[in-house]
Amino acid sequence: MITLEKLTKSFPGNPSPVLALREVSLEIDAGSLYGVFGPAEAGKSTLARCIALQEKPDRGTVRLDGLNTAALDGRRLREVRRQVAVLNPVLHEERTAAGNVAAPLEQLGVDGPQRRSRVGRLLDVAGLTQRAAQRPGELTPGQRRRVALARALVSGPAVLLADDPTAGVAPEEAGGVLAVLDRARAELGVTVLLTTQDAGVVRRVCDEVAVLDAGQVVESGALLNLLATPHSRIADTLLPAVETPRAQTAGYERTADVVLIGFAAVGALLPEASTRFDVELATIGGGLTRVGDTPVARFRVGVRGGQADAALAWIGDRGAHVTRLADGPKRLVAA
Template identity: 65%
Template sequence: MITVENVSKSFPSSDTPVTALRDVNLSVSAGSLHGLIGPGGAGKSTLARCVALRERPDRGVVRYDGMDTSRLAGRRLWGAQRQVGVVDPDLLPERTVAGNVAAPLERMGLDPAQRRQRVGTLLDVIGLGRSGSRLPAELSAGQQRRVAVARALATAPSVLLADEPTEGVASEESAAVLSVLDRARAELGATVVLTTRDADVARRVCDEVALLDRGRVVESGTLLTLLGKPGSPLAEALLPRVATARAQLSGYDRAVDVVLVGFAAVGALLPEASARFDVDFDTIGGGLTRLGDTPVARFRLGVEGQRADAALAWMAERGAHVSTPLFGLRDAAA
C-alpha cells in the first residue's frame, strides 16, 4: 500500500514559484493498476515522481506500507528507489532490444546466464520474444515503448511507474502497450501507477483512478465504485454520453439514467424488469462500453407504466445505479 499524505510541491520560476501539487491525499492499493488522470499541467507527473521517490515533496509524506520515505537518505533511499521501476521511453539506439532490457541487470552485476534468462522472460511478457537481436530503430513506436516497459521491469521492482505510456504511440498499437502494463501487474506482481490525459486509457486497464486538476485530487477511488457516484466527473468522462434534447423526453411518464455493470446486468436486467412489472423502457440516449473486461452500460430511458417506481427500485436492489436527469419529468420538459 502506498499512501500520499498532504503532499505539496512547488518549483522555482523567474517570477513566482509554480505550485504543482496542493495538499494531495491518495491511496494506491498493492497490486493495483492505478491511473492518475487529468489535463496537462494538472500535476500528474509531479505526483507520480513523488510516489516513485524521484522527487521530494515540500510538505507532506509518501509512505510505503506505513514507512515514512521522507526519513530515508543515502543507501536506504537508494534501496527504496530501486523498488520502483520508471519507464523511460528513450532507448539506447546502439544496443539491441535484448541489450536495452539487460542494461539495468548489468549495472547490478548479475551474471550472464541469469541476465539472459531474465531478459528472455521479459521479452516474452512484452510479446517480442523473437526481436531480441533487433535495434530500436527497426521497431515501431509501440514496440519501442514495450521494450522500455521491459527494461523498467528488469530488476523486478515492486512498483512500476509509466508516465503517459501511450503518448506518441499510434492508436492501433496503444492496446499492446497497455496490455503489457496489465501483465506486469497480473503476472509479475507489480503495483502499476500510470499517468494519462486520455480517459480511454483508464477505461481499458485501470482498476483505481484519481482525477487531478490544478494540483489537487478532485476525486479518487475504484473505477467500478465511482460509476454509481452521483455527479462524479470521472464517471462522466468514462461512461457513454447520454445528452438528449428536452423534446425527446416529453412523450414519457418519466425519464431516468441507468448505469448497469457486468454481463448479467447489461444483458438481462432491463428486459426482466420490463416483464415483471409491465413497464416499457425506451432507450433515448447512452450506450455500451467496457471497463477492462467488465461490460458497462449507461442509458437514458423513457419509462411508461404504472409500476415504474417498483421496477426501478427492483433494478436498484440488483446493482443498477438509477438517477433522474435534470429535465426527466414530462411537466418539466413542457
C-alpha cells in the first residue's frame, strides 16, 4: 500500500513560491490500478515524482507498505527506489526492442539465460514478441511506449508510476498501451499509478481515482462508487450528458436522472419498475457508456402514472442513484 499523509510541495517562483501540492492525503491499495486525473498544472507529475522518491516534499509523508520513506538514506533508499519503477518513454535507438527491455537487467548483472527469459515474458505482456528484433525507428509510437513499459517492469518492481502514459500516442494505439498497464496489475501483481488529463484513460482501466486540481485532492475513491455520488466531478466528466428541453419533460408527472451500474441494472431495472408499478417510464435523455468492463448508464427518465413516486423509490432502493427533478430540469432534488 502507498500512503500519502498531508503531502505539500512548492517550487521557487517570482514573486512568490509556486505551491504544486497542498496537503495531499491518499491511500493506494496494493495491486490496484489507480488514476490521478486533473487538468494541466494540477500537480499530477509532482505527485508522481514524490511517490517515486525523486522529489522530496516540503512537508508530509510518503509511506510504502508502512515504511516512512523520509527516514531512508544511502543504500536503504536505493533499495526502496528500485521497488518503484517509473515510465521513461525515451528508448535507446541503437538497440532492438528486446535490447531496450534487457538494459535494466544488464545493469543489475542478471545472467544471460535468466535475462532472456525475463525479457521474453515482458515482451509477451507488452504484446511485442514478434517485434523483439526491431529497433525503435521501425516501431509505431504506441509500440515504442509499450517497449518502454516492458523495460520499466522487467526488473520486477512492486509499483509502476506511469506519468501520462498515452501522451503522444494516437487514439487507435492508446488501448494497446493501457492493456499493458492492466496486464501488469493483473498478471504481475504490480500496483500501477497513472496520471492523466484524459478522462477516457480513467474510464478504460482505473479501479480507483483521485481528482487533483490546483494541487489539492477534490475527490477520491473507487471509480464506480464515485459515478453514483451526487455532484461528483469525475461522474460529470465520464457519464453521458442529460440535458433535455423543458418541453420534453412537461408531459410527465415525475422526471429524474438515474445512474445505473452493472449489466443487471442497465438491462432490466427500468423495465421491471415500469411493469411492477404499472407506470409509463420513458428515457428522454442521457445514454450508456462503459467503465472498464462494466456498463454504466445515466438516463433522464420521465414517469407517467399514479405510482410514479413509488417506482422511482423502488429503483433507488435497488442500488441506482436517483436524482428527481422538481419544476423542470433546472432544480435538482436528491432522492
